[in-house]
Amino acid sequence: MTSENLAAIFPGGGKVLEVTSCPVNHPAKGEVLIRNYAVAVQPLDAKMLLTGYGGAVSLNYPAILGTSGAGIVEELGEDVSLLRIGDRVVFDTQAYVKGGDANRREGTWQQLVICGAETVAKIGGLEFEQAVLIDFPLQTAVVALHLFLGMGKPGTGNSKEKVLIWGAGGAVGSYAVQYAKSVGYELVVTASAKDVDRQKRLGASEVVDYKAPDVVDRLRLLGPYKYLFTASGDLTSQKTLVSLLGSEGGRFASVLGGDVKLPSNVERVYLPFSQALQKDQYSGLRSWWYGDYLPKVLQERLVEAVKFTKREGGLPALQQASADVFEGKIRGKLVLNPQE
Numbered sequence: 156m157t158s159e160n161l162a163a164i165f166p167g168g169g170k171v172l173e174v175t176s177c178p179v180n181h182p183a184k185g186e187v188l189i190r191n192y193a194v195a196v197q198p199l200d201a202k203m204l205l206t207g208y209g210g211a212v213s214l215n216y217p218a219i220l221g222t223s224g225a226g227i228v229e230e231l232g233e234d235v236s237l238l239r240i241g242d243r244v245v246f247d248t249q250a251y252v253k254g255g256d257a258n259r260r261e262g263t264w265q266q267l268v269i270c271g272a273e274t275v276a277k278i279g280g281l282e283f284e285q286a287v288l289i290d291f292p293l294q295t296a297v298v299a300l301h302l303f304l305g306m307g308k309p310g311t312g313n314s315k316e317k318v319l320i321w322g323a324g325g326a327v328g329s330y331a332v333q334y335a336k337s338v339g340y341e342l343v344v345t346a347s348a349k350d351v352d353r354q355k356r357l358g359a360s361e362v363v364d365y366k367a368p369d370v371v372d373r374l375r376l377l378g379p380y381k382y383l384f385t386a387s388g389d390l391t392s393q394k395t396l397v398s399l400l401g402s403e404g405g406r407f408a409s410v411l412g413g414d415v416k417l418p419s420n421v422e423r424v425y426l427p428f429s430q431a432l433q434k435d436q437y438s439g440l441r442s443w444w445y446g447d448y449l450p451k452v453l454q455e456r457l458v459e460a461v462k463f464t465k466r467e468g469g470l471p472a473l474q475q476a477s478a479d480v481f482e483g484k485i486r487g488k489l490v491l492n493p494q495e
């Protein structure tokens with residue numbers, strides 16, 4: 156029986172992580188206990204730790220951050236029929252949806268994580284690092300494009316219609332490109348000049364440098380666009396998408412909010428996309444994601460993962476890793492192993 160669980164406890168806004176031994180929870184009905192071998196530090200986690208940013212919820216402190224991880228199933232609760240002890244999985248918890256129950260903290264910045272079985276996907280022989288690199292940001296992209304903008308599922312698109320992904324260089328952007336391509340659209344993206352070859356490999360037909368002075372004109376000439384998504388979410392990108400929608404208006408999705416003047420005929424879709432599948436109102440899409448689409452993508456290696464750097468040092472290294480992500484020092488993702 157599992158007896159020790161080290162966790163990175165976040166005492167609250169402005170305070171640093173404390174790595175300490177925590178109680179081992181055992182799975183209730185419909186839950187599993189997973190030994191967690193990989194976490195990727197997401198910008199959301201870093202912002203929550205370093206700025207007190209609440210994300211989807213106001214956390215109840217002390218809290219355990221991180222909603223996504225990859226590891227091996229160690230215990231099964233009642234009524235879990237599709238998973239077995241020993242399964243290799245990637246998973247997402249309700250840590251940011253529930254706000255953190257002090258007795259059963261579900262964040263993934265710990266060694267042993269309780270997770271609802273419906274948000275666990277099997278990864279077959281894929282490395283844990285590769286699985287965590289893909290799940291959270293790909294899910295963000297698919298939820299934004301499919302659930303909230305109405306783009307179809309793979310194979311249902313029209314190759315004569317165009318999709319614009321702004322900020323395709325990041326993880327969410329890179330996966331948004333690959334998803335939209337798999338649906339069947341032509342892709343126009345903005346990325347930095349050094350990223351052109353990779354963007355073309357991922358599926359972009361046109362890559363425009365988002366720092367070029369004529370970026371708006373070039374994107375206008377390449378349009379019109381059926382779907383528009385800013386995966387960097389910065390205000391410049393949002394203003395550009397508003398301008399591209401022009402007098403006809405329309406809508407675009409953004410990973411971030413912020414104060415942008417929107418004409419009455421333009422809608423900005425900005426939500427905590429990464430947490431949507433934790434909600435029962437989206438249980439249909441959740442079943443497709445964890446039971447069908449994500450395992451297929453991971454096991455058949457259907458998407459190219461973003462680059463990552465392995466940060467040694469386990470949970471105690473999360474504080475500095477988060478600062479590095481927050482300060483924009485990291486290209487790709489930083490991955491840590493909570494068992495070290």
Ligand SMILES: NC(=O)c1ccc[n+]([C@@H]2O[C@H](COP(=O)([O-])OP(=O)(O)OC[C@H]3O[C@@H](n4cnc5c(N)ncnc54)[C@H](OP(=O)(O)O)[C@@H]3O)[C@@H](O)[C@H]2O)c1
Nearest residue numbers: 198199295322324325326327347387389410426427428429
């Ligand atoms: N709403 C949600 O549910 C949700 C979910 C996940 C993430 N997010 C947010 O989405 C953002 C991206 O997340 P991520 O995981 O993709 O981050 P990431 O992988 O760290 O992406 C960072 C990369 O994006 C590119 N970039 C940065 N600023 C840019 C700008 N102003 N314009 C265009 N490209 C820019 C840069 O690549 P190049 O230098 O190569 O251009 C940078 O290296 C974060 O702010 C995150 O908090 C929101």
